[in-house]
Amino acid sequence: MHGLATAHSHAFQRALRGRTQRRATAAGSFWSWRGLMYDLAEKLDPDDVFQLSRWAFLELALGGTTAVGEFHYVHHQPDGTPYPNRLELAEAVIAAAHEVGIRLCLIRTAYVRGGYNQPLASAQIRFADTAVEDVLHDVDELQRRYSADPLITIGVAAHSIRAVPLAQVATLSGYAQESGLPFHMHLAEQRQELAECRAEYGRPPVALLADHGLLTPNLVAVHATHLEDEEVAALGAAGAMVCLCRTTERDLGDGLPRTADLLSAGVRLCVGVDSHAVSDTFEELRAVELDERSRTERRHAAAEAAELLRMGGEWGYAALGMGEAWAEDKIILNPHDPALVGLGEAWADEAAIFAASPALCKRCGWLTSGLWPKENTSNKRWRGRDTAVPSKSWDYEKKDRG
Numbered sequence: 001m002h003g004l005a006t007a008h009s010h011a012f013q014r015a016l017r018g019r020t021q022r023r024a025t026a027a028g029s030f031w032s033w034r035g036l037m038y039d040l041a042e043k044l045d046p047d048d049v050f051q052l053s054r055w056a057f058l059e060l061a062l063g064g065t066t067a068v069g070e071f072h073y074v075h076h077q078p079d080g081t082p083y084p085n086r087l088e089l090a091e092a093v094i095a096a097a098h099e100v101g102i103r104l105c106l107i108r109t110a111y112v113r114g115g116y117n118q119p120l121a122s123a124q125i126r127f128a129d130t131a132v133e134d135v136l137h138d139v140d141e142l143q144r145r146y147s148a149d150p151l152i153t154i155g156v157a158a159h160s161i162r163a164v165p166l167a168q169v170a171t172l173s174g175y176a177q178e179s180g181l182p183f184h185m186h187l188a189e190q191r192q193e194l195a196e197c198r199a200e201y202g203r204p205p206v207a208l209l210a211d212h213g214l215l216t217p218n219l220v221a222v223h224a225t226h227l228e229d230e231e232v233a234a235l236g237a238a239g240a241m242v243c244l245c246r247t248t249e250r251d252l253g254d255g256l257p258r259t260a261d262l263l264s265a266g267v268r269l270c271v272g273v274d275s276h277a278v279s280d281t282f283e284e285l286r287a288v289e290l291d292e293r294s295r296t297e298r299r300h301a302a303a304e305a306a307e308l309l310r311m312g313g314e315w316g317y318a319a320l321g322m323g324e325a326w327a328e329d330k331i332i333l334n335p336h337d338p339a340l341v342g343l344g345e346a347w348a349d350e351a352a353i354f355a356a357s358p359a360l361c362k363r364c365g366w367l368t369s370g371l372w373p374k375e376n377t378s379n380k381r382w383r384g385r386d387t388a389v390p391s392k393s394w395d396y397e398k399k400d401r402g
């Protein structure tokens with residue numbers, strides 16, 4: 001099987017797995033979860049970012065994921081001052097990908113404000129730059145440092161319409177287009193975000209971008225959960241992409257996307273592990289179809305296995321600026337895995353996509369793509385798994401941050 005991409009990741013959030021599942025507030029929401037995530041983001045040092053990223057990427061790679069898009073938004077020191085090397089944390093993520101041997105698109109993310117008429121708060125000072133030119137300078141520098149690296153590509157992102165005003169979204173999007181880079185943005189994930197966008201601009205986020213010519217073929221709209229009909233059509237007409245992150249969207253109570261409508265409109269879909277609440281690209285892919293079955297009360301609602309595999313391969317890699325590399329990266333499935341036993345090869349794709357766990361993967365692309373010497377690979381794989389778990393405990397006091 002070809003390699004699989006997860007096009008939207010926040011690797012440091014791997015530390016939150018399990019730890020946000022006890023009720024901490026009277027009414028849990030995306031926003032109460034975000035408060036816990038900010039508690040974590042405030043504490044990270046460069047070595048933490050490296051260790052958590054390596055742990056997250058290794059788990060992905062062992063489960064058959066060969067390429068990851070890191071939507072990287074923690075940039076600065078805890079007081080908001082840039083590190084002497086402005087790319088200190090980005091390079092910690094890149095070093096982790098190198099050690100694991102997974103392909104990485106480092107998506108340098110802009111973050112400007114706390115929200116409409118809201119200043120930066122708590123951990124947001126680590127995310128933010130005062131000038132969008134600083135963001136673009138970082139993108140240039142990342143391209144300069146990694147242009148010859150076969151594992152690394154660079155992307156540009158605006159965090160969200162909440163965190164980046166429209167004029168700066170336009171600057172970032174234009175820059176990415178001119179440079180031939182993917183442009184990612186969280187869009188229409190939460191209803192509160194839609195309400196705030198309507199209050200500021202009179203339009204929901206995707207319609208707003210459409211009005212200003214900002215739906216483009218290099219746009220990867222992350223989530224795109226709550227869309228009007230005109231927004232679905234506009235994404236399709238523009239040839240834009242949507243990255244669905246169903247395990248995280250379920251975890252955060254985001255709502256159900258309209259996957260069949262998006263595909264019918266001509267939108268290319270891909271998937272992302274996002275918060276690492278679960279690390280299973282097969283599950284992300286099958287959810288594109290199975291969650292649509294729940295939403296529509298039908299079967300065969302959006303896509304069959306071959307189309308879901310295309311989202312994991314060709315389209316996922318396209319979202320990361322990796323072109324045809326998906327065809328080079330190979331996953332070898334274990335024919336003795338319970339999910340495959342008793343089925344002929346003709347049904348392997350369906351069995352893998354609709355029924356398997358990451359344990360199905362015997363080997364994956366980073367072992368066979370030629371980037372690593374074959375004779376060392378099995379040792380590297382298992383030694384890496386034993387040593388990659390960070391020694392630091394990430395337990396923390398639960399508190400209501402609303």
Ligand SMILES: [Zn+2]
Pocket residue numbers: 008010071186222274
């Ligand atoms: Zn995200």
